[in-house]
Amino acid sequence: xxxKSIILKSSVSGVLIxxxxxxxSSKNNSADSYEIISKLNNHCPPGFKLNENNxxxxxxLYMQYDSPNNKGVGGLRTGLPEIRDGFSPQEIDLGRYxxxxxxxxxxxxxxxxTCHNPDKGFSDGLATSLGSNNQKLKRAAPSLxxxxxxxxxxxxxxxxxxxxxxxxxxxxxxEMNNTPENLLKTLNSIxxxxxxxxxxxxxxxxESSIELNQVYKSIAAFxxxxxxxxxxxxxxxxxxxQALNENEIAGMNVFRSFxxxxxxxxxxxxxxxxxxxxxxxxxxxxxxxxxxxxxxFQDKTLRGAFKVPSLRNIAKTAPYMHSGNFKTLRETVxxxxxxxxxxxxxxxxxxxxxHIWDPELSDYELDRVVDFLKxxxxxxxxxxxxxxxxxxxxxxx
Amino acid sequence: xxxxxxxxxxxxxxLTVGIFLGKAFFSSPKVDTVPMPSTIKYRNVGLSDExxxxxxxxxxxxxxxxxxxxxxxxEAVKAANPxxxxxxxxxxxxxxxxxxxDDISLQGVVINGKWPVLDGKKEINDAFLYSGNGILIENFxxxxxxxxxxxxxxxxxxxxxxxxxxxxxxxxIFPQYGKNGLIEHNxxxxxxxxxxxxxxxxxxDVLHNEVFDSVAGxxxxxxxxxxxxxxxxxxxxxGLLAFVTPGLPIKTTxxxxxxxxxxxxxxxxxxxAPGSTVxxxxxxxGVLIMAADDVIVENNIITGNNNSGITIVDLATGAPKAxxxxxxxxxxxxxxxxxxxxENGNDPTGELKAIMLTQMDTKGPDIFAYGGGTGSTILDxxxxxxxxxxxxxxxxxxxxxxxxxxxxPSPVPVRSVSKEEIGELTYYGVCAGCHAFGTRLIGPxxxxxQAIHNGNPQGIVDYINNPKNLREDYPEMPPxxxxxxxxxxxxxxxxxxLKE
Numbered sequence: 026x027x028x029k030s031i032i033l034k035s036s037v038s039g040v041l042i043x044x045x046x047x048x049x050s051s052k053n054n055s056a057d058s059y060e061i062i063s064k065l066n067n068h069c070p071p072g073f074k075l076n077e078n079n080x081x082x083x084x085x086l087y088m089q090y091d092s093p094n095n096k097g098v099g100g101l102r103t104g105l106p107e108i109r110d111g112f113s114p115q116e117i118d119l120g121r122y123x124x125x126x127x128x129x130x131x132x133x134x135x136x137x138x139t140c141h142n143p144d145k146g147f148s149d150g151l152a153t154s155l156g157s158n159n160q161k162l163k164r165a166a167p168s169l170x171x172x173x174x175x176x177x178x179x180x181x182x183x184x185x186x187x188x189x190x191x192x193x194x195x196x197x198x199x200e201m202n203n204t205p206e207n208l209l210k211t212l213n214s215i216x217x218x219x220x221x222x223x224x225x226x227x228x229x230x231x232e233s234s235i236e237l238n239q240v241y242k243s244i245a246a247f248x249x250x251x252x253x254x255x256x257x258x259x260x261x262x263x264x265x266x267q268a269l270n271e272n273e274i275a276g277m278n279v280f281r282s283f284x285x286x287x288x289x290x291x292x293x294x295x296x297x298x299x300x301x302x303x304x305x306x307x308x309x310x311x312x313x314x315x316x317x318x319x320x321x322f323q324d325k326t327l328r329g330a331f332k333v334p335s336l337r338n339i340a341k342t343a344p345y346m347h348s349g350n351f352k353t354l355r356e357t358v359x360x361x362x363x364x365x366x367x368x369x370x371x372x373x374x375x376x377x378x379x380h381i382w383d384p385e386l387s388d389y390e391l392d393r394v395v396d397f398l399k400x401x402x403x404x405x406x407x408x409x410x411x412x413x414x415x416x417x418x419x420x421x422x
Numbered sequence: 423x424x425x426x427x428x429x430x431x432x433x434x435x436x437l438t439v440g441i442f443l444g445k446a447f448f449s450s451p452k453v454d455t456v457p458m459p460s461t462i463k464y465r466n467v468g469l470s471d472e473x474x475x476x477x478x479x480x481x482x483x484x485x486x487x488x489x490x491x492x493x494x495x496x497e498a499v500k501a502a503n504p505x506x507x508x509x510x511x512x513x514x515x516x517x518x519x520x521x522x523x524d525d526i527s528l529q530g531v532v533i534n535g536k537w538p539v540l541d542g543k544k545e546i547n548d549a550f551l552y553s554g555n556g557i558l559i560e561n562f563x564x565x566x567x568x569x570x571x572x573x574x575x576x577x578x579x580x581x582x583x584x585x586x587x588x589x590x591x592x593x594x595i596f597p598q599y600g601k602n603g604l605i606e607h608n609x610x611x612x613x614x615x616x617x618x619x620x621x622x623x624x625x626x627d628v629l630h631n632e633v634f635d636s637v638a639g640x641x642x643x644x645x646x647x648x649x650x651x652x653x654x655x656x657x658x659x660x661g662l663l664a665f666v667t668p669g670l671p672i673k674t675t676x677x678x679x680x681x682x683x684x685x686x687x688x689x690x691x692x693x694x695a696p697g698s699t700v701x702x703x704x705x706x707x708g709v710l711i712m713a714a715d716d717v718i719v720e721n722n723i724i725t726g727n728n729n730s731g732i733t734i735v736d737l738a739t740g741a742p743k744a745x746x747x748x749x750x751x752x753x754x755x756x757x758x759x760x761x762x763x764x765e766n767g768n769d770p771t772g773e774l775k776a777i778m779l780t781q782m783d784t785k786g787p788d789i790f791a792y793g794g795g796t797g798s799t800i801l802d803x804x805x806x807x808x809x810x811x812x813x814x815x816x817x818x819x820x821x822x823x824x825x826x827x828x829x830x831p832s833p834v835p836v837r838s839v840s841k842e843e844i845g846e847l848t849y850y851g852v853c854a855g856c857h858a859f860g861t862r863l864i865g866p867x868x869x870x871x872q873a874i875h876n877g878n879p880q881g882i883v884d885y886i887n888n889p890k891n892l893r894e895d896y897p898e899m900p901p902x903x904x905x906x907x908x909x910x911x912x913x914x915x916x917x918x919x920l921k922e
């Protein structure tokens with residue numbers, strides 16, 4: 026009797042325990058099915074550290090150094106200009122999807138990456154880019170490496186923020202040929218994008234639609250994450266002098282000498298001083314002189330002026346100059362020793378920059394400068410192209 | 423009474439003798455064979471005028487590397503470590519010496535009137551190029567280069583002195599982007615731009631130099647806190663210049679004192695390169711102040727400059743072709759104190775001549791001001807022949823004797839970065855391209871590295887230096903041996919301490 030009741034009691038309690046366990050586990054199961062699977066990366070890209078506010082803060086070896094008057098120009102061990110950082114990992118990752126998505130263009134055929142292709146130094150390998158319906162545009166696509174450090178954007182420097190800049194190509198009829206209304210309509214019709222935006226902008230109200238400034242911010246966040254500061258040159262700069270061979274060092278010394286004067290405008294560590302310069306390069310055959318910043322600023326003294334571009338990853342972004350007239354680095358470097366204003370059309374009176382003169386560089390010196398320029402290549406932090414896009418279109422590069 | 427006096431005198435004598443004997447017996451003997459190497463002596467300037475006692479002095483404990491005729495200075499620089507002194511003996515050295523290290527002293531040894539000569543043969547660009555902090559370059563004769571005698575790109579706490587520089591191209595001595603420097607006792611001539619050019623610098627003293635037969639003698643450009651004193655500028659196109667060049671990333675010039683200089687007969691024909699800013703300077707310019715603010719001109723002897731003694735202009739007048747909306751173009755708060763000026767303006771040219779002719783004057787003035795600018799003052803306007811000084815008030819100061827130097831009271835320190843910060847910068851700035859916590863990138867996740875090398879940072883350092891492919895499923899890591907030894911250990915420790 027006793028044993029029976031014990032068996033009964035234990036079996037009853039066993040059943041009860043099983044039921045309770047089942048109940049608990051099924052409860053767990055249902056909780057799992059409601060948990061949102063994050064669609065966006067919650068890590069910062071390389072070169073950034075996540076802080077406690079979920080912001081990615083730039084970290085690199087140049088942060089060991091000061092820079093004169095905090096301008097980010099100087100010599101080998103000089104700090105960089107102020108960077109645009111502080112985006113969240115989710116904003117950056119969302120920007121990556123948008124950047125490669127042809128759904129952002131009017132005809133859904135080209136993306137930002139069409140002209141800023143990571144395989145081509147975030148440029149496109151063309152003299153001047155191709156816009157909507159493959160029409161030839163007026164200027165070359167600038168590389169986006171290290172764009173987070175730049176204070177002026179476009180060749181003519183007319184934009185002062187990435188958000189302002191990207192509205193140019195997005196809504197230009199010649200380029201991506203979209204409209205703000207259509208862009209929002211497209212994105213809001215894609216459920217995955219709505220989920221991604223909600224994740225990247227958690228303060229966004231549920232069921233509210235995607236806004237333009239969120240699109241701009243995400244793309245700016247991704248662009249700002251493109252950091253290239255680990256080239257052979259950088260290893261030399263940080264003190265490892267074996268990083269460059271004799272020819273490359275000879276080239277560096279020509280580059281920074283006051284004969285060639287390259288470093289006076291392409292100043293380390295970013296290899297641009299971010300100023301305007303009129304250097305008088307020739308346009309490709311048949312094209313009229315590009316007035317450059319003159320038009321943007323309504324200032325005649327800036328006729329033919331362009332923003333000094335950074336030379337980082339320059340070996341990856343041929344052809345060169347604002348309209349891609351020079352196919353090789355060698356041709357480009359040679360331009361500077363062919364005489365002040367030698368390529369300026371006869372009827373033009375440009376105010377050529379004072380550093381453009383007749384340095385009489387030898388062929389040997391020109392070759393060495395090219396050797397040196399090739400040491401500025403570093404693509405170790407190249408981001409991944411998304412395998413698939415929320416729009417279900419093929420990533421366009 | 424008498425005895426008290428003699429007691430006092432006696433005790434003072436005893437004390438003096440005691441101090442003397444004490445110093446003689448107990449002070450360490452002076453080594454006079456090795457001259458002062460590396461960086462700067464900091465004298466007690468500013469504390470008292472009566473003493474030149476050394477306030478700070480780096481003790482020399484580096485190596486001395488000797489370079490004799492036929493050898494290469496650059497090879498010595500390659501062999502040198504921070505703190506070392508390179509002594510170069512008489513001979514001819516045709517090379518470009520570049521110094522991308524800190525605290526290297528390059529010192530010529532002049533023997534029996536024979537100098538170590540750097541000869542560029544009009545083929546080599548620059549004699550000395552440096553980017554390091556704490557660079558000393560002294561006692562060299564530098565001739566026939568195409569670019570510069572001495573050029574610095576960044577590099578704080580520099581000393582360039584006792585050099586004899588002839589025809590070295592564009593500039594004789596040109597520190598750029600440097601803070602706290604001394605340029606003294608150099609003799610510089612036949613330079614196509616400025617003999618001494620302080621560009622985008624701060625806190626530089628230019629003292630006791632002779633500059634002549636050049637387009638510009640001494641040029642303070644886009645620089646702040648500079649003292650130009652006791653120099654002799656003669657037979658240049660322009661003698662002393664303080665100005666703003668538009669279009670540069672650092673855009674201001676202010677707080678400059680031009681004091682106790684001889685600025686004499688600067689009437690050389692302008693042979694500046696077309697397009698250069700100095701190419702526009704009229705021959706016969708003694709002192710030129712263009713767009714610079716808070717410039718004080720004091721106790722100079724400014725004579726025989728055929729255009730004008732002192733020219734003060736705005737950018738619109740002086741450099742009308744340049745444009746930079748971010749460069750403020752007016753010379754504000756210029757202060758002219760006592761100066762000796764005569765025989766200036768005997769043969770004016772160009773714009774100034776035309777302007778003076780409107781005043782029925784065929785001579786140029788001692789002081790010529792034209793264009794914008796406010797707040798400028800002069801101590802005794804009636805002493806000089808002037809033009810355009812109607813708006814100048816009476817100077818509120820009489821002298822600048824309270825400012826013995828513009829250099830910083832102690833060397834500009836390098837940014838202090840802790841070991842942990844170095845580790846962090848290296849981890850995120852370099853390693854993060856391949857390693858991250860919790861995810862597989864190119865290399866194994868950081869927590870796996872932690873597990874392998876737990877408690878053994880040296881293990882990571884060894885692996886960084888000489889990676890072995892331990893895992894078939896990962897590509898081989900390229901060696902990261904280029905990292906500084908400190909950075910390697912710092913990042914190893916940082917990785918081991920890192921938490922998700």
